Amino acid sequence: xxxxxxxxxxxxxxxxxxxxxxxxxxxxxxxxxxxxxxxxxxxxxxxxxxxxxxxxxxxxxxxxxxxxxxxxxxxxxxxxxxxxxxxxxxxxxxxxxxxxxxxxxxxxxxxxxxxxxxxxxxxxxxxxxxxxxxxxxxxxxxxxxxxxxxxxxxxxxxxxxxxxxxxxxxxxxxxxxxxxxxxxxxxxxxxxxxxxxxxxxx
Numbered sequence: 001x002x003x004x005x006x007x008x009x010x011x012x013x014x015x016x017x018x019x020x021x022x023x024x025x026x027x028x029x030x031x032x033x034x035x036x037x038x039x040x041x042x043x044x045x046x047x048x049x050x051x052x053x054x055x056x057x058x059x060x061x062x063x064x065x066x067x068x069x070x071x072x073x074x075x076x077x078x079x080x081x082x083x084x085x086x087x088x089x090x091x092x093x094x095x096x097x098x099x100x101x102x103x104x105x106x107x108x109x110x111x112x113x114x115x116x117x118x119x120x121x122x123x124x125x126x127x128x129x130x131x132x133x134x135x136x137x138x139x140x141x142x143x144x145x146x147x148x149x150x151x152x153x154x155x156x157x158x159x160x161x162x163x164x165x166x167x168x169x170x171x172x173x174x175x176x177x178x179x180x181x182x183x184x185x186x187x188x189x190x191x192x193x194x195x196x197x198x199x200x201x202x
Contacts, residue, residue, distance in 0.1 A: 002110040003074070003085050006190070008093040009161065010117030011154045012147075013125035013132065014175040015182060016093035019117070022183055023091045030083040034094030037073040047072065063100045070095055071108060098157045102164045114165050115186050117175035122151060124176055 006023075008016040017033055024031025041048045047068045054061040074090070077083035083090065090109065096102035119125055126147055133141035141147070162170060171189040173182055 001085060002108060003090045004088075005090045005092060005109040005111050007096075007111060007114045008091065008117065009114050009158075010175055011119060011125055011158075012150045013128040014117040014119045015128075015179060016117060018179055019115075019182060019186060020091050020093040022179075023186070028088055029091050030077065030088045031091045031093070032070075032074060032077070032083075034070065034092070034097075037070055040073075041069060045072070063098065063104060066095070066097075067101055067104045070105075074108075096161055099160050099164050102161050111165060111169060113189065114162070114170045115189065116162060116170055116172045117182065118172050119175040121176065125151060 006029075008020050008023075010016055017035070020031045020033055023029045038051070041051055043049060043052045047065055050065050051061055051069055054065070074083065078085060089112075092109075096105055126144070129147045129150070130142050133139060171186075173185045173189070175182060177185070
């Protein structure tokens with residue numbers, strides 16, 4: 001059974017986590033933030049050990065392992081009856097991070113909508129990421145070079161995911177608006193009230 005899925009997509013600082021958390025609090029939506037999955041890895045499992053092995057050496061974790069870890073977290077949520085795939089919509093943020101992951105996940109998820117939280121002004125993202133780093137006490141994330149590297153990685157590796165999905169499934173939302181307005185636009189799109197699609201170049 002493929003999971004009916006909405007993907008929250010955008011650059012670091014665009015508000016994916018904030019919107020995912022809010023959507024996840026609405027009945028019939030199950031939010032799976034990829035960051036939480038990796039922070040709560042059981043390193044005793046085979047795939048957990050493999051993840052630890054790569055990340056402890058500072059190497060990129062292969063996409064297959066990343067997706068397998070994500071799948072284990074989803075399976076556990078189904079077993080615990082937190083996520084009921086027959087009636088719930090899965091809300092993802094932070095995955096897929098690149099086209100290869102999107103391709104591997106194709107057999108597991110049925111992507112109905114991709115919400116592109118668009119924030120073309122990189123200065124806005126810079127300010128948001130710095131604020132968030134200070135608020136969460138992640139001081140290394142407040143470093144301008146670290147932020148720039150994350151934004152560059154998004155442009156080179158993640159953004160092409162938008163061209164992987166058909167245009168009719170992509171809904172552009174202006175992420176520079178206040179969070180409540182962003183949520184309003186997402187829910188309007190869920191209910192079929194918007195007609196705004198984008199070319200992958202936006």
